[in-house]
Amino acid sequence: MAYFKQLEDQLQDLLALCNKEERWLVVVNADPDSLASAMAFKRIIGRRVAEVGIAHINEVKRLDNLAMMHYLRIPAQKMIPTLVAQYDRFAILDSQPHHHPDFEGLKFSVIIDHHPLPEEAYPHAEFVDIRPKYGSNSAMMTEYLYNLKIRPAKLLATALLYGIKTDTQSFERPFIDDDVKAFRYLTKYADMDLIKRITRSEIHPDWLRYFSRAFYNLRRIGPGLFSHIGKVENPDTLVILADFLMRVHGVSWDVVSGIYEDTLVVIFRGDGLRKDMGKMAAKLFNDIGSAGGHKAAARAEIKLEALEDADPESFVLKKLTKGKKIVKRI
Ligand SMILES: [Mn+2]
Structure with missing residues (x-):
């Protein structure tokens, strides 16, 4: 046959x-x-x-x-x-x-x-x-x-x-x-x-400086990771970094934020098991910008003027930790 x-x-x-x-x-x-x-x-x-x-x-x-x-x-x-x-x-x-x-x-x-x-x-x-x-x-x-x-x-x-x-x-x-x-x-x-x-050809050489910033600013929040990248030329960079950090053993969610033009963009990634990233994004940022997504992936966008003069990195960190959980700089 x-x-x-x-x-x-x-x-x-x-x-x-x-x-x-x-x-x-x-x-x-x-x-x-x-x-x-x-x-x-x-x-x-x-x-x-x-x-x-x-x-x-x-x-x-x-x-x-x-x-x-x-x-x-x-x-x-x-x-x-x-x-x-x-x-x-x-x-x-x-x-x-x-x-x-x-x-x-x-x-x-x-x-x-x-x-x-x-x-x-x-x-x-x-x-x-x-x-x-x-x-x-x-x-x-x-x-x-x-x-x-x-x-x-x-x-x-x-x-x-x-x-x-x-x-x-x-x-x-x-x-x-x-x-x-x-x-x-x-x-x-x-x-x-x-x-x-x-x-394996996944990372553009131009992105390496963003990886470098992401590692430098990396913080551990319980089983999660957070990093603020600052200004980016393309918000997709934040998505790539957020996907990348999910590969770290034992990490069940991560958040990567950055500034694109006049907007603070916050990317959420989760393992889809416990925490619902869509709900988390909406809960934390819906009062000040647009936020939502599904269980494993979500996004929030906040106009910089809405932050008044708050530092974007501290702003996101405060939202994520609510001053309670242990935050470790890595
Ligand atoms: Mn096909």
Whole structure:
């Protein structure tokens, strides 16, 4: 019995769309799963058509995604009208046309996806394969390759494995046996050192000074940690630091605050077990700004003028401790 399900007839329909005169553009909303799928698709039809390009509608900012494109040599570019004008046919992978306005102007020949189907009209293209049960599009592409007897080369196998890994959050999110099978199959060809290199590429060198400040100002409040960072250029920095501090053993919550433009931004993170961060944020800061969130993650924003002349760091610390718990500077 074959390792994967048999798709030969279906794949003949796909290959029948290809001819040597036409240039194809694969369009994605770039993330590891969609980029890996695009690479696989390029591998499948590459020699049967004039050319295959890969375009992403979004700006790729996540450092692990940038690292993936760099280390796995994925030749993707931002989708712009002058690029689109150079192609004859379009394929959309790991998305459906109604997912984004930028997709909607294109007439797709191929749609391959694993997201839920729209309730209204079934997406239309000459070749459509949508399997909402799959945890990743990369698993579907792995089955295509196997059925076409294409053994994935190292970089392609690594990309697909990474696509499955991120979309299923290392199998912590919903997946099916086919995702596991594809993952297992790909481990034969993928480079795990490259995967490590990509997943560890999380911290931008410019952020190190904020880490330095976070450690310098770190305080322990019972089972929690608090640090005030001062001025930041982007409030996302506070989120990164708050997520990072949750990795400390024995810490059940943390708060990281900073000043972004004219606002004091306070980020809450919790282990989701006991303390409810959303309630905590609302209780502490709703009287003076906007605050809320859910059990494991919350946020408060307070206009600096509302603090009157209070020092923002002391202000947050006082709210967190209410003068009662033991605060230790670390
Ligand atoms: Mn996906």
